[in-house]
Amino acid sequence: MDYRQESCRTVVQGLEAIGIQYFIHVPDSFGAPVIAHFDSHPDVRSFPVAKEEEGIGIAAGLAMTGKKCVLFYQDTGLGNSIGAITTYAAAYHVPILLLAVRRGGFGEFNAANFHFSETAIDMVDSMHIKAFVLDYRVPLDQWSSAIEQAYNYCQMTHRPIVVFLNLKD
Amino acid sequence: MPVQRIEALRLISQRFPDDPVVFTCGATSREIASLERRENHLCVVDSMGLVSSITLGLGLGLAEYPERRVVGVEGDGGMLANLNSLATIGYLQPDNLLLIVLDNESYASTGGQATFTTRLDLADIAAGCGFKTWKTDDIESLDQAIYEAAETPGPGFILMKIDPGNAEVPLLLDDPVALGDRFTRWLGAVTA
Secondary structure, X not given: OOHHXXXXXXXXXXXXXXXXXXXXXXXXXXXXXXXXXHHOOOOOEEEEOOOHHHHHHHHHHHHHOOOOEEEEEEHHHHHHHHHHHHHHHHOOOOOOEEEEEOOOOOOOOOOOOHHHHHHHHHHHHHOXXXXXXXXXXXXXXXXXXXXXXXXXXXXXXOOOEEEEEOOOO | OOOOHHHHHHHHHHHOOOOOEEEOOOHHHHHHHHHOOOOOEEEOOOOOXXXXXXXHHHHHHOOOOOOOOEEEEEEHHHHHXXXXXXXXXXXXXXXXXXXXXXXXXXXXXXXXXXXXXXXXXXXXXXXXXXXXXXXXXXXXXXXXXXXXHHHOOOOEEEXXXXXXXXXXXXXXXXXXXXXXXXXXXXXXXXOO
């Protein structure tokens, strides 16, 4: 099993350990195995959204009803949703977990999106949005636990939290 | 004589006393807050365009309570800022969701600049996305549309044409944390 498959597998493990009920996603090629897994999951409602910003609103609404949900998109999508993250999820203390698949860093091939991706972590940090990074520096056997901890942490601290994932080989 | 926004809001509040109602930013939140403060009201004081998406999330989360309607009150400018939300809602077809768009054909909270609804019909767009729709332009037709929408499995969409003016009411200066906490505590209590 290659790195991408193994990292996607451990992301799935982490989300299943949380017991998520809703998996909201924007298409992503690197994370496609994760999306495919939850799209066919019998106990998880999985659906796409047309744009990242509306995903923040939907996830926030679900969270306010006490449902367990996660939003899964590329980190470049943070640019389409940072307004909603800061002015709604953060301002109203709504705990939502955002999984942002990196479109920069080692293994990236697209010459247009790395500009945003490489600064995305600093961007959310500068806006005081808590973020964790899972990439080659974190052993894969710790990823699922880290994702579960990140979910619990956003619940305990009443805020949105971003986990950056580098799923590239 | 076109209906003032505050009069439409008064009716909406009266017709949904026990259901979650999400209000859009700017003058809409200010006006409903000036009329009354209710625990089932969630005022979104910024995040223009996000009301329909928040309402969708609430609707999905409350799907196991079919007796409850989940209502989003949006403006034409806000709806235009997140038109793709209509497609997502149409795709998911939540039975319990109702959007009411108060359309004054302008960005009334920012000086009255014209919006696209001077030429486009949001109800027609919503119908194309799979909503059941109603078009209204006075209090009586709005009341009838609300009655019918409440009896019809959704998603529903009521377009209400209103006057472009704003009521002279105070700013809504509450901490968003307090606004959200009051609403979610109510939500938790009624769904316990």
